[in-house]
Amino acid sequence: MKFLKWNQLAHVGEQALGQALGHVNVLAGRVMEGTLRLGVTGLRRSGKTVFVTSLIDNLIRGGRLPFMDVIAANRFLAARLRAGPDRTSPRFSYEKYLAALTASPPHWPAATTGVSQLRLALRFLPTSPLRRSIQPMATLNLDVIDYPGEWLMDLPMLNQSYRDWSTHTLELTEHQPRRQLGARWLHWLSTVTPDLRPDESLAREGAALYTDYLHACRRSQSNLSLVQPGRFIEPGELAGTPLLTFCPLPPGNGEPRAHSLWGLMNERFEAYKSMVVRRFFVEHFARLDRQIVLVDVLGMLNAGPAALYDMRMALTACLEAFHHGRGGWLSRLTGHQIDRVLFAATKADHVAASQHTNMRNLLDMLVSEARNAIRFEGATVDTLALAAVKCTETVTTEHQGRKLACIQGTPLGRxxxxxxxxxxxxDGPDLFPENVSQPYRFLDFEPPAGVGRDGRGLPNIRLDQALNFLLGDHLA
Amino acid sequence: MTNTSYQDMGRPASAWQAPVELDLHHPDPAASPAASAAAGSAGHQRNDTAGLVALAAWPQWSWAVPAFLGGLATLVLVALAFDATDLMGRSFASSSVLGVLVTVVLAMTVGTAIKLALDEMISIRRLRHIDSLRAEADSLARANGHGSALAFADTLGDFYAGRADLAPALHALGHTVNDAHSDAEVIALIDRQVLSALDQRAYRCVLMASRDTAIATALSPSAALDVAIVLWRNLKLVREVATLYGARPGQFGSWRLMRRMLANLAVAGVTDSVGHVAIDALGGSLAAAISTRLGQGMINGLLTARIGIAAMTLCRPVGFSADNKPNLRRIRSELMSVPKEVL
Structure with a gap:
């Protein structure tokens, strides 16, 4: 009898021990998992949402990424979606976007209106024998976030005072086409002085006119990028709050009175900075490890020299906000730094494949300032022409006795x-020849019908090379 | 402007082409991805003088030498023919059975001689073909073009048509390559999807051969035997590696390959710089302190490995790129364990 009891007890103990060891094992696995935060940066309509969708789809299916070393070497096991690390922010609805792209007829996802995030767990076999002896298969958690590109334009404001920002914005408005687009707001500005009584209705009027001006900038032919503050365009959950009722005022000489229109606007600007911009930055951008900057070069060429100049300025300004530097064990202690940045010219499928070299060279030229600044900080930088979803085929045709490298696809709306x-x-710096009025007319295309139905992932151009540059060393 | 190549279309000023839409249903047979592949292939230049082949080129003989050799060979052949007919006549004269027997043996000898010569010619032609493939791949990878490499991939597919072990890789390559890949990217894909598996197998051959020579020279009692072993094993290795990459050399062909490799080793130091030889030798000297024979074995093993790697470089239809160059490090560490095994 006694013996039986002992036996039972031993059995229970064994079970408990087994369970505990199992827990330890799982816990150890968790601790050993690496995490990589990828910042997908891009101005409005540069294709962030589609890029993230294609990235996730391709990593899950893994059939179209031959240039990723981990896949080429057959060390990649599989990828799975997991809940994001931040329980309060919404999940990136990958399934919804993928459904839009693969529907019949397929269509592009609508413009992003809020922040969302997703974690993708990548399982692979490590290369180093030491690591493999501890951990036969390794896991890398890839965190990606998606957000409206307009919000990115708020980042340069972090380092500016209300006075600086007003001066800067008003200087910009002095040039065409902004001067014409903001005529009504400028007229309103001429009727007010910063020393006026702080009147709520006046502030609302100014903000409304300024918002109209920003919308006009966005919609205009020139497709301007430097549109601040971003929440005026895409307010998210802040629509109608007093945080969004301010606008730049011409700074007078000397210090304006505290109890004035200027004082009111100044206070709201600072509140906007600390409660909206800084929060957004700290929650999503402060801890990035890798960054990809998507640039719609073709859209800018279509829109003309003003748009190109504006985009260049906007990009340089908002990239300054990020912490770039050389990663190392020390950076783990002193805070996160972005040690690899990839500039990517998106929508490479809108031109023939033989043009990709020129496209990349053009991007090189456009981002040279930003790239040099990042390189100076010690981060590795590369450029690439890619397409997250390939919508066209390159074909050769004969046209008036000339062989032309053309593309075949369904233009948007047809x-x-x-x-x-x-x-x-x-392939040179002479982008806009004098004698041609509108030299570029790059069309947008519909996603091809039946895309992604073969289960190998969305067709793409150089997504694998981009991912290999961004994640490759963490998947070794 | 009919022969405008792909690269030229980027330059605007002289021949500005405004954006234009062409009707899809226009009867234009050229408007297909396959045609686009063929269209660009005419423009590229074959760069035969580049790389290892040029380094190994033998000095040109004067016209007198082939003329002399040809004359000599003709004389010998004529003499042999006379002798053969004479032999046949004499054997028929002595007995008809003997005559038939001699005739049959004679026919067999002549037939096999012709077959051997043909085999050698085919093998040499295959080697030349590999050389030209490598030169083409090299120029494609450098030229920054687009569209021509698909034709190259087809040529390589034809070259490896009979190989069952490569069929899945070639099939997969057809799926991965698309019209958006540049020439350099297609070459890189061929390199990693088709040839890297062959590299692994070739590497194993080299490792085995280098261990064989190391152990055999360490154990062999005389220097003459050493030379014989090293020579035989190296020749076997070269044939193995060449066969793996599809060169299939005959006897004469592998000697030829060997000669070219020796020239390469002497001239260029294909795999490592001269400094590495010193390091290899120094590494060997540790073991040599224990036994001279073992040290010699190690050095012979390393030389075999170098010859094997040179053979890989010469037989590969696409040249090694910067990130997958074979190195001696692994073989060296592998060889360090040989003394233990032998002792």
């Missing part, structure tokens, strides 16, 4: 596929 020569990208 039903039928067509072959067209979209124009070529010059």
């Amino acid at each position: 039903q039928r596929a067509t072959v067209l020569f979209p124009g070529s990208i010059p």
